[in-house]
Amino acid sequence: MSLKAMLVLRLFWVIEVPGAFSCKKPRRRLPEARAIPSHVKALQAVKLCEQYKPRAGADNQGCAVMKLNLGCGSQVPEGWVNVDYALGARFAKNPLFRLINKPLGLFDMQWNDKIFLHDLTKPFPWANASVEAVYTSHTLEHLSREEGRHFLSECHRVLKPNGIIRVIVPDLKHVVDEYIQGRTKADNVLEELGVLFGVGSSPLKKRLAPFVQFPHKCMYDTPRLLEILDETGFVASSKGAFDSGIPDIRSIEFESRTEHAVVVEGRKR
Ligand SMILES: C[S@@+](CC[C@H](N)C(=O)[O-])C[C@H]1O[C@@H](n2cnc3c(N)ncnc32)[C@H](O)[C@@H]1O
Structure with missing residues (x-):
């Protein structure tokens, strides 16, 4: 294995693996934990999210109103809480990695170090009815069907009544x-x-x-996504690029991302 590859894997181990620096022996997972079927896990997750766990920084991050850009990638507009969990976004927070990445050029980093890190398959760290708008472009399809449903129900939970959700996915x-x-x-x-x-x-x-x-772990078309949004508690319809109730939609939307895509927008009932 080349030196670069070893360095990357070592860094990944330190950043990714809880307790990688600890002297304690990691506890072995019980065999039963592996045997929990996915639908039971999904139900457990839903139960968990009934009591959200606020996390440091899970506020409006200095924005006038709380708007979430979920699965932001390199799209990090001002005025939005931009959320992602990619390895690149996590590396970007690590000063040591930034230092060695420059001379070694391990990653062509395009990640903003202000991204709020959160795994969107997990319960959201924001309070009930605390968010004005959720924008999520080309992200829902990266979650499994069950994770996607949980993600949308979390969006519903954190949105204020009449709050807006705008979802874009490949068609x-x-x-x-x-x-x-x-x-x-x-x-x-x-x-x-x-x-x-x-x-x-x-x-x-x-x-x-x-x-x-x-x-991609799940694909959608317009009728099915509208149906799912309706089941989740939104009144939604199909939209064109920039056709939105979000006042500063042009700060976040790229027309190219709406081409050959399902673009739907809903309000929390
Ligand atoms: C195709 S990119 C979309 C980026 C941007 N929103 C756009 O439209 O160009 C999908 C993004 O979702 C993020 N993502 C996928 N699964 C995620 C998860 N479980 N938690 C947080 N972010 C996730 C990826 O890291 C990636 O940045």
Whole structure:
């Protein structure tokens, strides 16, 4: 293994693995813990989120009103609490990594160190009815169906009554239409769906792919996403680019991200 790869894996170990620096022997997981089926875990998560756990910094981060940009990536507009959990976003917080990354060029860092770190599959650290608007672009499809439902119910919980949720995801119908009309060849369909890991990457990036890449885990079309939003407690409709009740929508939306995409917006009932 090259020196670069060893350094990256060591750093990942220190940042990622709880207790990596600790002398205590890690406690072994009980066999029963591994056997919990996913639907039971989802129910447990829903129970957990009934009592949200506020976390340091889980406030409006200096913004006049609380607006969340969930799964922000490199899109970190002013006036929004920009949330992500990618390895790059976590590395960006680490001064030691920033120091050694510069000369070694391990990652082409595009991550803002102001990103609020939170794993969106977990209960949100914000209080009930504390948020004016949620914007989430090309992120829901990276969560499994169950995680996605939990994520939307958390959005509903933290939004104020009549608060706005705007969700953008790739349109499954577009991918299928392109295939049926012969514009996508059969052996390219999985790539178009975005469900593969590490395609065309360097060997190092291939090894790190499970940690730095987020394949799509669930796909949506407009009718189904509207139905799910309705079931979650929103009154929602299909929208075009910039057609929104969010006053500063142009500070956060890129027209290119709305092309061949499902764009829906709802208000909390
Ligand atoms: C395709 S990018 C979208 C970035 C940006 N919103 C846009 O539209 O270009 C998906 C983002 O979701 C983030 N993401 C995926 N799963 C996540 C999770 N469980 N918790 C927090 N962020 C997550 C990824 O790190 C990534 O930045």
